[in-house]
Each structure stands twice: as structure tokens, then as C-alpha cells.
Amino acid sequence: MLDSTPVKDPRVRFDTRSPFWLELRRRIDAHLAEPGREAAGFRAIHRKTIVLFAALGLGLAIGLATTSIAIVLAGGLLAGLAMAGLGMSVQHDGGHRAYSRNPAVNRAMAAVLDLLGASSHVWHHKHGIAHHTYPNMLGADEDIELRPLARMAPGQPHHGFHRAQHLYMPVLYAMLNLKWFWWDDYRDLLRGTIGDTPIARPKGIDLAIFVGGKVVHLLWALVLPVAVLGWPLGLAFYAVMYASCGFVLSLVFQLAHCVEEAQFLQLPPHGTTGTAKLELDFARHQLATTVDFAPDNRALTWYVGGLNFQAVHHLVPRVCHVHYRELAPLVEACCAEFGVRYTCTRSLWAAVRSHFRWLRRMGAPDPVGSDVVERPVAIAG
Numbered sequence: 001m002l003d004s005t006p007v008k009d010p011r012v013r014f015d016t017r018s019p020f021w022l023e024l025r026r027r028i029d030a031h032l033a034e035p036g037r038e039a040a041g042f043r044a045i046h047r048k049t050i051v052l053f054a055a056l057g058l059g060l061a062i063g064l065a066t067t068s069i070a071i072v073l074a075g076g077l078l079a080g081l082a083m084a085g086l087g088m089s090v091q092h093d094g095g096h097r098a099y100s101r102n103p104a105v106n107r108a109m110a111a112v113l114d115l116l117g118a119s120s121h122v123w124h125h126k127h128g129i130a131h132h133t134y135p136n137m138l139g140a141d142e143d144i145e146l147r148p149l150a151r152m153a154p155g156q157p158h159h160g161f162h163r164a165q166h167l168y169m170p171v172l173y174a175m176l177n178l179k180w181f182w183w184d185d186y187r188d189l190l191r192g193t194i195g196d197t198p199i200a201r202p203k204g205i206d207l208a209i210f211v212g213g214k215v216v217h218l219l220w221a222l223v224l225p226v227a228v229l230g231w232p233l234g235l236a237f238y239a240v241m242y243a244s245c246g247f248v249l250s251l252v253f254q255l256a257h258c259v260e261e262a263q264f265l266q267l268p269p270h271g272t273t274g275t276a277k278l279e280l281d282f283a284r285h286q287l288a289t290t291v292d293f294a295p296d297n298r299a300l301t302w303y304v305g306g307l308n309f310q311a312v313h314h315l316v317p318r319v320c321h322v323h324y325r326e327l328a329p330l331v332e333a334c335c336a337e338f339g340v341r342y343t344c345t346r347s348l349w350a351a352v353r354s355h356f357r358w359l360r361r362m363g364a365p366d367p368v369g370s371d372v373v374e375r376p377v378a379i380a381g
């Protein structure tokens, strides 16, 4: 089974017992403990799982049942959107052990990612541990590392072509899944590190899921369409499926972390000890580096698996996402009482605009040296 022990970065220490966090956690727990709430949540995510798998099957059936290029592409688009939905609403909860109270069910749902082409083992280390423990920290959060293609955060090296990153990144977002599935997973395992952090190589059942997932995925996602439709149409189906899935997954992540309202931190150099270590309040750090968006958009909330309530997700990742919409007002109210920063962009469009303004800003050369921050100081807003 997956190793759940976080690899602690010795350069930073989190305070997880601040009065603000203890009080917020108490309110969240009290809300979730109301009779019937947890069971209703699990029923909701089970229904959603069926709908999304059905949508993936329907996309495949539509795309492979014809030689009409328009219908093949429409089927690929539906399959890709369903893949992204499964990633955000099923695999993500399983990977965070929020899908069920049964560990085996959570592991099975986490392995949906392997069925979709990417390794749940690598994801666990890259997202479940590195990103969630150290969001928006340079050198520790691999999810903000798109170098050299893009500069997503202050302190990352700037290249001249980054001036145009707000124009070309949407195209690359559509291609990032391919790189992730067919290159990054193997590279990370061969190197044995994610960013600066060592990761365990998969053994036993985890190794079987890694290898089996890659093979099964290759069979249904590429070999089957090519066998049924021939090379040109089969590849077109595969390309559209991956482009739509990759674009959605990349953009949803960016809207929560790489926007003007989010903060970024630079870790002290390796070898830092004692008082030079970065001392952070766990909850305040999560809230400073993460932004909610479009809280009133119910359809979006359903589709993205509550990831528009990313601040809530980062505070309580082991809570099933179907509860996030109800928890967000609790978080906002508690933040207001304790004077803690909570940021929410009111609409999807406003979040998209903020992300592209951020890309333009990071694409411009630094006016004076590096603008890396060493403490949780607002860069914008």
C-alpha cells in the first residue's frame, strides 16, 4: 500500500495547533458529524462515479462507432472531459483517502488514475505529499514547476520566450498530460526524487498497479481506437481525448494556485537549521497560497470535484469533496473572526483572467533582480 509518511523538509516547520486552526477544525468536525451527512456524501460520490464512468464509456462508444471525423472528435472530447472529471472527482478523493472509510476502496479509486494513464504512486508523492504540504513553495512544490517551458512563480529563472507564455501556455496545457503520463512518471521513478524530495520506488502491489495501469491504459486509449478506426482517425480520437483532459486538469489547478491573489514562498537554502528555518502556521499558509473560485457555480463545482473550493480542500483533504461547498462559508466566517486571509474569486471568468494576468506578470523580466519572497508576504492584491 502507499506509504503515507510525509517526507519532512528540514527547512520548514509547521505549527498545526494554532488557536485559529483548532477552532476551525472543531467547527468543520461538528458540521460533518451531523446525523446522516457523511452517508449522504458517500452516496453522492458513488452516483457521480457511475455517471462519469458512463460518460467515458459513451465517449468511447460514440467515437469508435463511426468513421465520421466530426463524430470521432466529439466522442474523443466527451471521453477526455469524462477522464478529467474522473481524475478530479473520483481518483483525487481516493488518493486523499476521502472517497470512503474503507482503505481498500480508497486505494482502488486512487488507482483509477493508472487506468487513465498516470501513476497513482507518483501522484501520491507529488500531489498528496509534496504539493499539499508545501503549496507554492519553490523547490518543494513540483506542481508549480513547468520549467523551462514557463515561469509560474517569482524566483524561477526567466527566459525571453516567457514574455509570450500567456499566449502559448493554453496550448501546452492541452499537451501536459501526455508528458506527464508518458515521460514524467518514468523520469520521477528512475531519478527517485520529486523536486528535492526522495520518493520510494513502487514495490509489490504498487509496482503491479504501475505496470498494469500503463499497459491497460495503452490498450483501451490508443490500441483500441487505432484498431477500430485505423491510424489517422484513431490517433485523432486519442489526441482530442488527451488534449481536452489535459487542458481542463491544468487550468483547474492553475486557477487555484497560480493567480494574482495567491502567495509564493522561497524555502531557505538546504542545510538551514535552528532559527533560520521557516516557521509557518499550517492553516494560514494553506489559505495564503490557495484561492477558491466561482463558489456559486453548482455545475462547475460538481464537475471539478469541488476543486474550485481549493482552500477548503487544502485544509481538510481527507474530507470527501461533496462537502466542500457547505464548508466554505464556515471557513470564510472563521477567517473573518480571526483576521486570517481567505481569498475567493467570485466567478470562473474572473479566475481565468487573474491567471492570465499572472502569466503575463511572471513572463516579464524582473525589474530589479529576483522578487522571491522569503516570508509569506503578499505579492499581489
Ligand SMILES: [Zn+2]
Pocket (backbone or CB within 6 Å): 092, 096, 127, 128, 132, 313, 317
Ligand atoms: Zn489534492
